[in-house]
Amino acid sequence: MPIPSSVMPLSNPSIDVVIPVYNAPELTRCCIDSVVTCLGRSIEYIYIQDDASDPETHQMLDSLPYEHIHVHHAPKNQGFGASVNEAIKRSSASCVLVLNSDVEVSENFLPLLYTALATDPQLAVIIPAGNDYAKHDLEQYLRRPGGYIPTQRLQGHAFLVRRDVFLEIGGFDPAFGRGYYEDIDLGRRLDLGGWRLGVHPDAHIYHKGGGSFGRGRAFRELARRNRNLYYSRYPNARRNVLLLSGNSIPAHFPPNLMDAIENVFHAGGYVHWLAPMRPARLIPCLQMRHGFSIELMLRGWRADKRVAEVWVLSDAPRVWRALLDFWARIHGLKVLLWEEIASTEV
Incomplete structure (x- = not known):
């Protein structure tokens, strides 16, 4: 595998949080509250990208009582990938934690994740383990320095990424539209560029899943279309x-x-x-x-x-x-x- 030309230690230890939002106001508020409560001491700003949600969600976001939160209301729905791309461009932190709005944080796992990135300069993305990894017996896997387990599959519901690497590689591909497989595609491109991805088994997060689209017909059609696009590329x-x-x-x-x-x-x-x-x-x-x-x-x-x-x-x-x-x-x-x-x- 090629070695990334821009591999270097993290020089500016700062972390912002990006949360793309589309409806589901109760889940979204729970996510934001948990981020402020558990991660507040480790982050600088929270960037909320409202992807043309309904009026109830719009109003809830505008009434948030917290400081250091930037809410941007997009005029039209762009989908998960484009929303995250826009929000990360607004950040100036060295690392960005991307969270789905149906994620709930119960502990401050950021020191663990950041230490992994600082330990391994070729590690571009580190993912907290949690209920999405319950089917894996993580005790079976070798750990690399920094405490993480290597993976080639990026699960986009929660991940800490080097901001400069994310922007350099072009972020999420808008070809995947409103969502599904754009995170796995990003992971493929990072891996092909010589970067590493990892899961930290000691960091935990809860992901409800299907918070915006549910698991009905819309989910199945989006997943099928984007699955075919992904496998046509790889x-x-x-x-x-x-x-x-x-x-x-x-x-x-x-x-x-x-x-x-x-x-x-x-x-x-x-x-x-x-x-x-x-x-x-x-x-x-x-x-x-x-x-x-x-x-x-x-x-x-x-x-x-x-x-x-x-x-x-x-x-x-x-x-x-x-x-x-x-x-x-x-x-x-x-x-x-x-x-x-x-x-x-x-």
Whole structure:
């Protein structure tokens, strides 16, 4: 991966908060109150970008009693990405915490996040863990200096970003319209530019989800349209590799195997590691998961949810390998021994 040309230590330790808002006044007020209460001592300004909300939300924002809050009412709805782009341009802080308006803060996690950025000058984005990461056993993952776990998938509901890097890369792409997948696209572009992304397992936040659009027809149509746009740009992000091993652990994998795994990560894909052991702080990235889901095994209708390739290490248990061979033949998947993988991947 290329090393970003502008890598440098943080020189101005200042943090602003950006909250894009579209309706949902009760959730939005709860978010703002929690930010002021829990993060107030660590931030300078809160920039609220009202994306042409209804009169009730407009009035609530104008009646906020807090100092150091800047509210901007956009004349028309632009969507999440464009709203965040505008608000970040108004900030002059070295780092910006972007929050969805349906997020609630219960602790001051900013010192943890900022320390991670200051420790690793190639880390562009750090995400607090929380209920959106409940499906991950974060104790299985290795931590980098600064205490974070690497990821190649940016979840935009809450993240601290270097402001200069965000602006340099062009921010969120307006092609994604009102929302969905614009955050994952930004993460792909940051990764391709040589920047790192991370999740801090000791920082916690609550995200309700669907606060502006809900989970109905509008959500499904937006998600489908933007999912197709994302995968048209990054077709290898659909790549799900099932890796079968015995007692080998990632730290002891051959270097060319780890290079092949890293290639999958940096293309936006996933490696599902199937092994008899239960790992403890062994897995190098959140795009590597121990085990596999029923959805992967059933070969669901969405291509990005299917196993595309099967890799087998020489120490894989014979019974497991026989069962996997049988399952792969049923679904027309080729099972590659590591020797074959080594010759095609590196």
